[in-house]
Amino acid sequence: MATRLISEDAHPYMAISPPGVVAAMLEEIGLDSVEPLFEQIPEAHRLTRPLALERPIRAEAALRRHLTELLERNVSCADSLSFLGAGCWQHYVPAVCDEIVGRSEFLTPVWGTPASDYGRNQAWFEYASQLGELVGLDFVGLPVYSWGCAAGNAARMAARLTGRDQLLVPRGIDPERLAVIHNYCAPVDVHGHIEVTPVEYVPETGRLDLSDLRRKLSSRTAAVYVETPSYLGVIEADAPQAAELARAAGAETIVGVDPISLGVLAPPGEWGADIVVGTTQPLGVHMSCGGGVGGFIATRDEEHYAREYPTLQVSICDTVEPGERGFGVILFEQTSYGSRENGKDWTGNSVYRWAIANAVYMALMGPQGFCEIGEAILQRSHYAARKIDELPGVDVRWSDGFFKEFVVDFGATRRTVAEINRALRERRIFGGKDLSRSHPQLGQSALYCVTEVHSQHDLDRLVDALREVTA
């Protein structure tokens, strides 16, 4: 080890590495090598050979070239026309969002103090405040890892609030999200287990089957979880009735939403939701192969809900200087940082950088932007659905009452979704997500997603390509 330290090998990332510096520091502590500094580690524990990692690429130009060469093997949604959604969606990310989250001040903070990282805390407060306006609620925590994680946390909140141990979820739910929820609800035989029971949808409409919900609601039900739009795209027009049924049974109503729909769809906080969860990715965050996902939890600002949050949250407050505002973390004692295993679930690093992107996005869009983007998505997705539905052998399963995603049934074409998507890929189109394994009841169906990024030309191109590959 000592020999490495006297090399002339200062690394650009390590300001402390130049050889003269090391010698001076060693001298200061009365050593001539670093070896004695590791005296605590027994010899028998030591790795006795050098690390066998790939050779270093220290020149930034060469490193950039290496990474670029690797990454250019990807075909991105910018190279192609994509209709994938299903939990991660292609929306336009305004340049100002990228500019702000790229600022070194927002890239590098770790914890700080309320005074010295004030601007970041204000941006977080503005994230929560604006999201609260969209969902129609006034208590919003800092974000969690994903929509699925938010739903899992919400289920646990509901179980603690009600002392019950069953969660009702929609049958058509995203299988990824459901797998996450299952983990948060723990298996049978484990302390804190919450049974996850599916509620059927009405085959004709795709909406939640309220009579099945009535059958399954019981004194065990901690919460009814509904999503609107649902994973399969459907606007749950009956969700307020579901919330009423839940309330009558003494259960909480957890509503999962895609907030980009909330310029045109009724805010769930105003029609019966107790806990609202959802994704933050559509609000100014790139998909990044799934690295853009994030989740949120919101409720009414009532103490019994607030005291169940696992997250950190910032509150606006006063400072000791009259007329000056500050922002501080509240309810710290109930987090895992404050109370270890006695805290509410756990918290830690999350997706706080994206909360700032979300804040910028909501401020840019404003009320008019959210209304327009919601309308544009509705019209574009319905245009695509109608044109696709006209193709021979191709059937849009629920051709009305959806938002940006819809189920396309290719069963009558006698081709599998996998075959169709392969043929579309040859035409530089990413077809919808194949549902044939996750939702076998839908046969050879795919979930198509259309957003504001798709022009009429794009949609016509898709329809033409589908006509060719299903002919």
Add this chain to the structure above:
Amino acid sequence: MTALRRYHAAVWDEPIVLELGRSGARGIEVPPVEPEIEAEVGAASDLIPPGARRETAPALPELSEPEVLRHYLHLSQETLGMMGISLFGTCTMKYNPRVNERLASEHFVAELHPLQDEETLQGVLEIVSRLEQALCELSGMDRFVFQPGGGADAAYLHACVTRAYHAARGELAQRTEIITSIQAHPCNPATAATAGFEVVTLPLEENGYPSLDALKAAVSERTASLMINNPDDMGIYNPQITDWVDVVHDAGGLCFYDHANFNGVMGKIRAAELGFDACMFMLHKTFGVPKAGGGPAVGAYGCTERLAPYLPGPLVSFEGGRYGLTEGAPDGVGRVREFLGNVPEIVKAYAWVRAMGGEAIGLASDLSVLANNYMEKKLLQIRGVSKSHPHVTANRLEMTRYSLGDLTRDTGVTAVDVQNRMVDFGVDAFWLSHEPWLVPEPFTPEAGEMWSKEDIDYWIAVLAHVCEEAYADPETVKTAPHRQVVHQLDPRGLDDPARWATTWRAYRRKRAAEAV
């Protein structure tokens, strides 16, 4: 003597964004819908089922694009982050190479959809696979997954893997306990409890770590796993750790190595060779990925072949010259989060590993431990500063836990007061200690390898100045900060349901109620 800078934070008196703007202003336009589409489908409002429509527009701000930009630029300038010096212990503050930020924001990362066909993801899957191999080499583990969205999420994944492992052996109902130490990060006991386990917490003994006898007394046929970090946040390494692993294994439990403090032992030890079944690296600490105020982050979870069947999907595979994605095994944990993981952060960590190489990673470990011991010598010369377990004389690794208990006793100035005063000199707040505090008024700096000797000397000089000030003029320290964006918070109301407000609408309602 190092001269202290005449720093002052930017003060913009920036209003809340919801107070800004005017009716009709807008920050961005949405592409207009083509007339043919409009003609085909009609008005958008008719496409929404009755009753599901939003009747009142959300009360969001109405601002032009440059106004939004300037508002958030001002907020960024009111954020210290790592613009000054941050020696935030337990988090290993490193340089975040900006070339990696550039690469991760290009379309070939940013515009990938996670459900794309694997043929179109060959580049990114190769990077995931190559980083996995690098982490296997650093730890001796056989597999890594990157799905957890942070270190705590990786700890949770371990708790889930532990459930799946014991369930597959028919012992889940019996294995109800997870053992950890009082010095382990709170995420270990918290995630274990969330996963349904009872937590057994071992206290520290004289020499700074729990005794082997205490562990032997704690293990039983109920033991599901051990979750522990080493070295701990005091820079103390448990030399009996291999005996610990044996004791837990003999009882049928698993051993998880929380490598939050990997920086001091990179290239020196490997978790698998110490006998551990699983470990966790934080790419946002040790591997040069930014903190970003708290993520996006990655808790890379590694394990031996024995636990590989329980890993969550999707898993990256390599066959016939092509990379692919496969589901986890049926007995596995399914998912702890949607999709593959925070891919941009995986790319950044891979780039960091390549820019460093094995030799420089070992060097970084040497340098971070050297810098800590250099700091320790200087800090202990400051009046009011002492260290935890002073009788443990062996050199600490990359961190030392200090106490300002003497300073508080002598002057009334607390560690939080000192934090608040140090930020007046452009120095980011130090970390105190995770709960519970084992020494009074703790603080935990970590020098790491990125800062220059001058930076470290400056940090020491600021602390020395503030401690002297505490003796000479305690009021100045207790009322700090004085050169920051705002003053100290008024602590009244933060935990008061009648006053707290996480949103602007709650704030306005509560302040209006107070005014009445």
